[in-house]
Amino acid sequence: MGTSVRSAFVRLVRGVDDGGNDGTDGLPLVVGAAVVRDGRVLSAQRSGPAAAAGRWELPGGKVEPGETPEAALERELTEELRLNITRVGWLDGASPITTGDGRRLQLRVAVVRAREGDPQLTEHTATGWLPPESLGVVDWLEADRPFLPQLARVVAILGPMRGIFFSEEAARSVAARLRTGGYDAEVLRERLSGEDDDEDHPWAVVSDAPELVLDTLVDEFDGWLDVEEEPVAPVIPLRLPKAPKRPGGQPG
Numbered sequence: 558m559g560t561s562v563r564s565a566f567v568r569l570v571r572g573v574d575d576g577g578n579d580g581t582d583g584l585p586l587v588v589g590a591a592v593v594r595d596g597r598v599l600s601a602q603r604s605g606p607a608a609a610a611g612r613w614e615l616p617g618g619k620v621e622p623g624e625t626p627e628a629a630l631e632r633e634l635t636e637e638l639r640l641n642i643t644r645v646g647w648l649d650g651a652s653p654i655t656t657g658d659g660r661r662l663q664l665r666v667a668v669v670r671a672r673e674g675d676p677q678l679t680e681h682t683a684t685g686w687l688p689p690e691s692l693g694v695v696d697w698l699e700a701d702r703p704f705l706p707q708l709a710r711v712v713a714i715l716g717p718m719r720g721i722f723f724s725e726e727a728a729r730s731v732a733a734r735l736r737t738g739g740y741d742a743e744v745l746r747e748r749l750s751g752e753d754d755d756e757d758h759p760w761a762v763v764s765d766a767p768e769l770v771l772d773t774l775v776d777e778f779d780g781w782l783d784v785e786e787e788p789v790a791p792v793i794p795l796r797l798p799k800a801p802k803r804p805g806g807q808p809g
């Protein structure tokens with residue numbers, strides 16, 4: 558990608574970050590992971606402090622000084638639940654948090670995949686996998702609630718494939734075209750602010766459209782298809798009989 562395109566992208570992302578009117582500007586960041594597996598979202602029940610104990614959250618925690626939000630997510634998910642994650646994209650928006658001792662923070666949420674293995678409890682008292690239509694059944698921390706409608710839509714359509722674009726405009730145009738064609742489509746932001754790295758993907762369109770449809774739009778809007786690798790099931794050797802089976806073993 559050329560420098561001018563990249564810096565335009567960086568400005569674009571920063572502009573979106575700065576332009577928010579949700580009162581979260583500049584507040585220290587807490588990142589939460591919506592781990593999605595088999596169409597369900599992992600929720601985790603807090604063990605403390607007293608005011609939050611028993612309530613549900615997206616596993617994660619505070620971003621440490623000098624740490625990227627992505628690294629913080631990976632660290633927290635390993636520490637708290639022993640899960641190795643890959644990131645799918647950041648949901649839009651940030652939500653203000655006021656802690657029990659009066660500190661103000663902001664919550665951002667990423668949709669992630671966990672490689673393999675079940676979550677192991679180290680800090681939480683329980684975990685549960687919620688289908689998108691039942692996200693509201695648990696008692697979420699306040700800051701998580703604004704994300705639930707968006708999260709439900711993304712989970713409902715999250716397939717193994719998505720289109721990636723370097724401009725928000727392209728991603729939103731593709732999503733609009735898909736919706737016009739009768740498909741569901743959501744735009745996810747791939748990172749919080751412009752880090753200059755060719756490997757980083759700025760905007761993703763998640764849709765239930767068939768590959769051919771998404772592929773055509775990806776070509777037209779100068780993006781590419783990102784195919785999520787599905788875990789490969791282990792091959793269990795079949796135990797085949799060595800001879801034809803006949804009742805009583807008699808020749809037929």
Ligand SMILES: Nc1nc2c([nH]c(=O)n2[C@H]2C[C@H](O)[C@@H](COP(=O)(O)OP(=O)(O)OP(=O)(O)O)O2)c(=O)[nH]1
Nearest residue numbers: 587589614615616617618619654656664698700701
């Ligand atoms: N992890 C997480 N914290 C959330 C969510 N929603 C929400 O309001 N919070 C609040 C609870 C806490 O006040 C704060 C995050 O604190 P934490 O205790 O999880 O963070 P941490 O692991 O970095 O903790 P610490 O040991 O540094 O205190 O954000 C959420 O979905 N996930």
